Amino acid sequence: METKIIKTENQNLVKVLLASCLFIFSFQTQAQNISVGININTTPRETVRYVEVESPSYYYYPEIETYFDVNSSVYIHFSNNNWVRTTYLPARYREYDVRRGQRVIIDYRGSRPYNHYHVHKNKYKCKPYKKGKKYKKNKKRDD
Secondary structure (H helix, E strand, C coil), rough: CCHHHHHHHHHHHHHHHHHHHHHHHHHHHHHHHHHHCCCCCCCCCCCCCCCCCCCCCCEEEEECCCCEEEECCCEEEECCCCEEEECCCHHHHHCCCCCCCCEEEEEECCHHHHHHHHHHHHHHHCCCCCCCCCCCHHHHHCC
16 A cells, blocks of 8 residues: 555656646746747837938139039129129139139029129128239148
8 A cells, every 4th residue: 555655646746746847838938928029119210301401502702703603513703794604714813723712602592693792792801812822732632
C-alpha cells in the first residue's frame, strides 16, 4: 500500500508541476501579446507642408540707377527720357561689376518697377558710380 500512496503522491506532484508550467508559459505568451498591443502607435502623423518661396523679380543697382529683370534677364535703365530694356549695361557702365556693386532686391510684381524709381532712389541712397572705380576685395566672392 505504501508504494501506491507514494506513486499517487508523485503523480499529484507531477500534475501540479505540469499545471504550473503551463500556467507560467501561457502567462508569458499573454504578456508578450500585451506588449505588442501597447507598442502600436495610434497618434496621427503631422503633415509636412512646404511653402514655395518666390524668387525676386527685380534687382535695383543704386550706384548706376538701373534695374535688372530676373525673369527676362534684361537691364532697365533711363536713356533719352525713356526707360529702356537691354540685355547689357549701357556703355557708360560697362566697367561696373554687378557682382560686387550694391544690389537691392525689389519686391515688385509687374513690368514697370521704375514707376517707383524716386522711392527707390531716396530709400537706397549711395554715391553714384564713377568710371574706373576699384572695389574692395570681398573674401566670399574672390574671383
